[in-house]
Amino acid sequence: MGELSQSGIKPILNQDVIDLDKSVFHSWSIQESAQPVVIAGGLGSIMWDFEGKEYIDFSSQLVNTNIGHQHPKVIDALKAQAETLVTVAPATANYTRGLAAQRILSHAPDKFTKVFFTNAGADANENAIRMARQFTGRDKVLSAYRSYHGNTGTAIAATGDFRRMPNEYSRGHVHFFNPYLYRTEFDANTEEEECQRALSHLKRTIECEGSHTIAAIILETIPGTAGLLIPPKGYLQGVRELATKYGIQLIFDEVMMGFGRTGRWFAFEHFDVVPDLVTFAKGVNSGYVPVGGVLVNSDIVEYFKHHMFMGGLTYSGHPLAMATIVAAIDAMEEEGIIGHADRVGNQVLGPMLLKLKEQHSVIGEIRGLGMFWALELVEDAESREPLCDSKMAKLKTSLIEKGLLSFIVNNRLHVVPPLVIRADEIERGVAIIEECLTLID
Template identity: 45%
Template sequence: MAIVEANPDLGAQIVADAKEYVLYSWSVQDQIDPIAVAGAEGRHFWDYDGKRYLDFASQLVNVSIGHQHPKIIQAIKDQADQLCTIGPPMANESRSRLGRMLAEVTPGDLSVSFFTNGGAEANENAVKLARMVTGRSKIIARYRSYHGATNGAVTLTGDPRRWAVEPGMPGVVRMFDPYTYRCPAGHPDPCPVCTGAPHLEEILEYEGAHTVAAVILETVTGTNGIIPPPDGYLQAIREVCNRHGILLILDEVMAGFGRTGRWFACEHWDVVPDILTVAKGINSGYVPIGAMIARGEIVDQVRSRFFPGGLTYAGHPLACASAIASIEAFQEERVVENAAAVGGHLGESLHGLAERHPSIGDVRGLGCFWGVELVKNRETREMLVPYNASGEAAAPVARLAKAALEQGLYLMTHWNVIMVVPPLTITREEVDAGIAILDEALAITDEYVS
């Protein structure tokens, strides 16, 4: 394990320079206090003091294969020796080969990829393609979605991160999420929101189905709670889209490439979208890359037309080579199968925590993609941290995360939800180590239970 020699002075200088010279994303700049990371391997990273952290967040739910995988590193080196960069108008081996591999691993007849630098661009281009194909303008997105930070993608995003750029991209219409724990319809039986079709059909009545190009949704809601849809929901949305000639775009930037214990989350419900967007787990973030992957039948409708999209570094050879190596490693090392098996143990362990800690209101997830929702009261389901809270209102979960970090466990939290999303290569022993730290930290949130 290549742990560098401790150098606290260098770590302190790196943090000082970061605070002065770097503008940090989604942060109050005066409050940032980043960890100066000296190195990483597998499921751990460490700082310049030599302290190791178990990465229960996969950084931003993207380091799916773990840190510093030798096969991916070697592929980047080999590609750099052969061809460091070439423009998108050219053809090169790694880009073409990756396109073929994606057609092979994705479900159904998804077969043509448009490469991007990340997930936000993939979603923007998916909307662009849907509007071209249908000749319609409106896009239906959900309130608890997150689709990226670029102007169009953040407009598609339903959570408050879109507020700062509104009015944003025109033509976006909202619908509710199938969040059974906090159903906006009160979850009657049958529920119009959580069964999918009735709620969407009502929106189409108001908006005019003939004006709607696509429905875009995260197959499993990610940042905003890790919310798997109820059985039947995706199938119902797919059927409504088919009935009205509306394209279905599934955003699997976070949920794709094994995160849920299947190659793609939509495979849990046997639903194939018209367009699938991916990034993050495609190569675990080793080099920036994303893709919009469309059904061949969809792309055939625009092959004779000019497609207005693309950026200089899209489909970069180094990125494509790293993605090829990652997919091969997933297959050779049975990473998806490990995510399913160890993910089952992870889920059982989290449910065990719920039995011991009254601040846990709900545990939900698939594979290595779990959310632990914290409440003040299980009966009323009052959120421990209110929606979109910050400052003192968000202190309970912030205290938990800090306590876990001090014990060497790196967590991602969002309002009142702990996201438990370790690399898919994690072992049962590492799960147990992380759960033990989380178990201890949850005593902090239990203090707030009424």
């Protein structure tokens, strides 16, 4: 510990926190190599450690603090709920829970009439799949190879990336390739070709698996961790048509991109298509308290009026989480946060990032919408070979040293700041990225 302060209380130093952290088992990490950044507090888009170093948060932590850190309206709501009722069983009727459901449904298409609350995004996907299986009487679930749906049993099996492989103990999962023109699996040269060939591939997958065996297709509306892959025009409509034709429930995983991240309440609004079930978490309350949920359409609601839903959670609709949802959505509405994300994300952040591509050959492609962008980094523009791990590690280290919290996955730098970030903060953050790219270019 450091020297005594004037109050006689020893100040907390970063090293004290690092020492305490040695007792923590970290997720998705080789434990001995984990080097977490020390964070003491935050406000808006800025965070700081115990020794006064500030960071611009270009990660929104795990792409969840949509309304920024420590929003006073949400903090006040959390305190008020704690003084009224801290916890209550999910089978009860709770005022705050009802308000939260209404707030969410008010921004969803009319076909959704109820909300099932979960603890996070993973179990939201888990329960959406469970609903689809019980509703259809079928078993199989189709999902994309380039995807991430969570770390519970069925959600990780639905995930497409390598993390599912040690965890494949949930049955009935089949994967397919979703469109990604930059690294096309279909030998396509245009977005239109990529779209049509990806849909043909999905159709053949359905036919070969047996459409009568498939309960659901689950897709991230815009795959996030997999690379922020904007679907080509017509792709999601084509998936919708296939699902409808074969009586398959279409689930859109909006855990990462819902509640304003793309400049709309839901990302599927950009694509003129409506799924059968929608999962959410993260941005619905900026992650202030763990929570997630499923938007349930009227047909499934009607089915379960006379059939027991075989699912439930002790903390479903927890009052503290519900209070933060109500306050967060109210703040988004009153302060025009969604419009800010659309305007500043597409008119300030996006153009600044696209300008970087002109200056750095290490940037292979830039993709994004609103406050949801990714830079795909390559060794060589012609071969498109992904930038090696050592250079990505150097980039991450230099970003942190210069005061930027980043979200890096494989060879991609995801730029996903809080939706409330100011233009001048964006300029400072992008300047840091430019400086760090110069070191590895």
